[in-house]
Every structure is written in structure tokens, then in C-alpha cells.
Amino acid sequence: MFAGLTQILLEQLPLGICVVDRQFKIEVWNYFFADRTAKPAAEVIGQDLLQLFPNQAALLRKKINAVFLLQNASFSSWEHQPHPFEFSSSRPITGEETLMFQDLQFLPVEHDGVIVSVCLVLQDVTALASYIQAERSLKAELEAEHSALTVLNQKLEAAQNQLLQSEKMAAIGQLAAGVAHEINNPIGFISSNLQSLQDYSNKLLQLTDFYEKVVQKIASDKLYQVQRQKWQQLQYEFIKADLPELLNETCEGVERVAAIVRNLKSFSHVDDSEWQYANLITGLENTIKIANNQLKYKVQLHRDFPGNLPEVYCQPMQLNQVFLNLLVNAAQAIEEQGDVYLSATADDNELRLAFRDTGCGIAPENLKRLFEPFFTTKPVGSGTGLGLSLSWSIVQKHHGRIEVSSTVGVGTTFTVILPVRTTTEPAV
Amino acid sequence: MNNLLSSDQRDALQELMNIAMGQAANAMAQLIEVRIILSIPKITAVTPEQLSGVLAEPAVWLTRQSFSGALRGEVLSLQVKAGVEAIAGYLDFGLPLTDKSTEAAVLEVANVLAAACLQGFTSQLELPTRLAAPELYRPKASTVDAAWAITLLMEVEFTLTDTPFDARVVICLDPESVQHLISRLNTMLED
Numbered sequence: 001m002f003a004g005l006t007q008i009l010l011e012q013l014p015l016g017i018c019v020v021d022r023q024f025k026i027e028v029w030n031y032f033f034a035d036r037t038a039k040p041a042a043e044v045i046g047q048d049l050l051q052l053f054p055n056q057a058a059l060l061r062k063k064i065n066a067v068f069l070l071q072n073a074s075f076s077s078w079e080h081q082p083h084p085f086e087f088s089s090s091r092p093i094t095g096e097e098t099l100m101f102q103d104l105q106f107l108p109v110e111h112d113g114v115i116v117s118v119c120l121v122l123q124d125v126t127a128l129a130s131y132i133q134a135e136r137s138l139k140a141e142l143e144a145e146h147s148a149l150t151v152l153n154q155k156l157e158a159a160q161n162q163l164l165q166s167e168k169m170a171a172i173g174q175l176a177a178g179v180a181h182e183i184n185n186p187i188g189f190i191s192s193n194l195q196s197l198q199d200y201s202n203k204l205l206q207l208t209d210f211y212e213k214v215v216q217k218i219a220s221d222k223l224y225q226v227q228r229q230k231w232q233q234l235q236y237e238f239i240k241a242d243l244p245e246l247l248n249e250t251c252e253g254v255e256r257v258a259a260i261v262r263n264l265k266s267f268s269h270v271d272d273s274e275w276q277y278a279n280l281i282t283g284l285e286n287t288i289k290i291a292n293n294q295l296k297y298k299v300q301l302h303r304d305f306p307g308n309l310p311e312v313y314c315q316p317m318q319l320n321q322v323f324l325n326l327l328v329n330a331a332q333a334i335e336e337q338g339d340v341y342l343s344a345t346a347d348d349n350e351l352r353l354a355f356r357d358t359g360c361g362i363a364p365e366n367l368k369r370l371f372e373p374f375f376t377t378k379p380v381g382s383g384t385g386l387g388l389s390l391s392w393s394i395v396q397k398h399h400g401r402i403e404v405s406s407t408v409g410v411g412t413t414f415t416v417i418l419p420v421r422t423t424t425e426p427a428v
Numbered sequence: 429m430n431n432l433l434s435s436d437q438r439d440a441l442q443e444l445m446n447i448a449m450g451q452a453a454n455a456m457a458q459l460i461e462v463r464i465i466l467s468i469p470k471i472t473a474v475t476p477e478q479l480s481g482v483l484a485e486p487a488v489w490l491t492r493q494s495f496s497g498a499l500r501g502e503v504l505s506l507q508v509k510a511g512v513e514a515i516a517g518y519l520d521f522g523l524p525l526t527d528k529s530t531e532a533a534v535l536e537v538a539n540v541l542a543a544a545c546l547q548g549f550t551s552q553l554e555l556p557t558r559l560a561a562p563e564l565y566r567p568k569a570s571t572v573d574a575a576w577a578i579t580l581l582m583e584v585e586f587t588l589t590d591t592p593f594d595a596r597v598v599i600c601l602d603p604e605s606v607q608h609l610i611s612r613l614n615t616m617l618e619d
Contacts, residue, residue, distance in 0.1 A: 070547055074543070
């Protein structure tokens, strides 16, 4: 009964089973092998397995010898040996694969404690292998998509930041325009009143001088003493010296407020000067002359301008404003003595003007806030924080951009990049 | 030996292991026709943390292979990556190895070493076991997350003269098998 069951199992199991002796002579050959090789058991029993499969002989010999020597099983996995026997796929109709994927086990067969044969068990793992391979290619695809998405996400984030920056600038621009308008009128009359005040105070001081002389002429000691007492009581000498100074400082202060207001106005509507084709180098040279008193004592200027630069359709006065800001910034970044290198390059599309200084450099955390209105690292009174944001806005209206690179302690390069052929209207 | 084995038991096991490894060396010499040098087996009791420490080696291929029968456990192998080619040639692998054939060679070497060690060891004890197929082991966590607290670990190092080949085979028994082994050792000591 059991012998019969074993025989049935041997023939029915979905496994290839083949037993060979020490000389590789086949002792058992089940239906699976008979079916796949088209060689019935009767034909192969007693034959040399290695001669039957010359292509696989090396592998089979090695594995079977290992079992006899080590008295333990040896194995072959589909991952490393996909098709030890060249059997066609078990899925000839719907399968994508052409050959059967196989796992092999070489099991020791003992008799009285001695290994007499090796049982080769072949398992058809085509379905599993296809599944795992599909899984792997899916994983690779997913990973590729994931990394593409990551790149996209970064781009999106950059775009969002840029948008945020633009919106912030626009909002501040509107605010600035409103504030500028509101401040402009009072500043106007304060300024003109101050000038009148200066004039009047000069006249009043002249008058007191005149009175003093009159008192001396009268030569009345008593009167003179009374006058001296009053002066001392009111600290007239001090007032006489301090008043013109106070008024001068106040005028300067008002002038500074007026300058800020002018900047704010230009920041909010950079539209008043005329669009024309212009040579930017000419503009830059003119600007250098204006900035000269900030540059001449500490900055050595180096110019590298090729002769054949194209003219650019632009608002020259506005761009000069940009150049002035960049030159003054470069000078202010240099503490004692330094160099500023100006260079221009152009191709068919773009003209690039670089302003490189050997100044103190910009800390990385400040780089991204550089173009924000009112952002400044300069000491109070030296900068309004509007220069670069104004420049940014002007260059943007020219469809251009400003690039910055900086190393703390080494220096900074600002590059203004403008399109050579602007066929469209200026950006709004 | 911590408190798993008495000194008598330990000596007996060490003696058994020495004989077993001599047999393993012979079997391998016949199979791959080159003299492999084996270290003296080291027997220790380890906790999961200590085992993780043993496995935490950089630049090695790690394999695991379970065995069952009269004793149960796993055989782990650590093969220095740079040394795989040196032995793969003796195992009829085409050189230089590709990524795939490197893996195949590592598993082949693991099976040969594990079978040789385990066979020698279990036949001396007369506790027959069977090895399952080896697989590459890539531990996910830095510590082995184990259901056991302490176990017995037998470690042998294999080298090949004048080559960078260097492999360590670690036989780990499950706690139940440790008890089985101890009672077997006691029986042998009484005889």
C-alpha cells in the first residue's frame, strides 16, 4: 500500500525527481522529468545523467559531488541559475517568459548511515520568479518616478519662493507708493519752511550782533553788564553757536528723508524715463563718475569691456541707478583698500555685466533676503535697504535678472543679465 | 563559558569540535582541491546584543542557513568581500565575477562551509541534522530582534594561504537544542 502511494506521489507531485548514484547513473526518473525531456523512464534508467545533459554537466557534477563529500544537501537557486535545465516555460500560452525558472535541491540518500545516492529535486518556480522580477522592475520604476517627483518638488518649491518674493515685492511696492505720497507733501513744506527758518535765524543772529555793537557804542557800563547778565542767563553764546549747526543737521535729515521717499517712488513705479537703444558701458562710465567720491580713496577699479558689445533696448537712466547701487555697495563692502572688477560679456541673447568686489562678502543666511525691501546689514544711517530691491525691480522690468555669488571674507559678485533683443513691451 | 556549560561539558564540546573541524577540512580539501586553513573553534554563550556585535562587520557578505533535525538553529557565515573571488575560482565560477555570480559564489561557499562544519559536529554527537538552502542576510535593524535570551555560538574561521579569502562560520543553536546538546554531552561524559 505504502509502496504504491510513494510511487503515485513520485509521479504526481509537481516536482522533478531524479536519483543518481555515485557514478551519476540514473536510478529514479519521475514523470515530470520524463514529460519535460520527452524521454521516458525506461529509456534513461541506468544512463549517465551528465551525458544526458552535457550543457549542465559541470554544475550537476559539482553539486552532486558536494553532497557525497559533505554529506549534506546542496542547492541551486533560480536567482543565480535561472534555467539549469532548458525546459520551456510552464505557461506557454499566457506567460511572458520562454524558459522555466527552477530551484534545485540535491539531497543525500542514505542507506545504513552511508550516502549511496543523491536525489535531485527540481521545483518549477516560474510563477514566483516572474512575480518577483515584475516586482523588481516595478520597484525600479517607482524609484525613478520618485526621484523625478523629488526634483519636480524642488522646482516647485523654488518657483513658489520666487512667486512669494515677487508678491512680497509688489505688496511692499504698493505700500511704499502710498507712504511716499503721504510723506512727500509734509516733507515738501517742512523742507521749504526749514530753509526760511535758516534764513530768519541768520538774520536774528545778525540783529543781536548789531545790538551788541550798539550797546558798546553807548559805552554805558551798566547797560553792558545787564546785557552780559541776560546773555549768561539765557546761555546766548551757546545758542548762537549751536543754532546754525542744529538747523544744518535738520536740513540734512530732511534731505535724507526726501531721498528715501524718492527711492520709494521709483521703486513703486519705474516708468518715467524713456525706452531707447543704448550702450550700457557709456552709462556705466557716467555712473562711475557720479560715484567717484565714494570710490576714489579705497577702491582700485578694473575694467574689462570688449569693444563690440551690442546696444540694449532699455531705460538708460534707470539702469544707471542700478549700476550706482551696485558700485556703492561694492565700495561699502570694502573696509579699507580693495578692488572692484567690472566686466561685460555678451552673446546673441544676453548681455552680462559683472561687478566683483574684494569686500567682506555676504553671509549665506543674508543672501536670500538681499533683494527684500528695507533689508540692510549696514549701520543705521548708511543704507535704507532699498537699493538692491529697487535694482531688482528695475532689472526685472527689463526682462533681466540679477545673480549673486558671495564668499564671506573673499568678496561678492553681482551680475546683471539683460536680454539683448527685447521685442516685447517692458514687463509690468 | 558563562553559565550554560560546566567546564567538563565545555572541554568535551571543544574536543568534539576540534575533531569535527579536522573532518570538515578534509572534506573541503577533496571538494575544492585546495588546502583551507581552519582556526580552532571558539565556543561562547551570547545574548542577542552580543550576536549583533559579532555580525556587525563592515565589508563582509553575510549569509544565513537554517538547519533542523535532532538539533535546530542557524549557520551564519561572514565572508570578507574582497576574498570571494579567490575561492570562487576553485569552485568553477567564471572570473571575474559579476554581481549575480558573486552572490551565487557567496551562497555556494556558505553552503560548503556550513555543511562541512555542521556535518562534522553533528555526526560526532550522533545528532543528525539537515541544512536548508542558504540565503543572503541583510539585517534590517542594528540588533537582532530575538525571541531568545542566551544561546551557544560556535565560531570557526577559514582562510586560504596567500589569498584575501577569509570567512567565519557561526553555528547558533536554539535554546531548546542547547539543552538537548547538554544532555547529549552528559551522556557521553558518563560513558
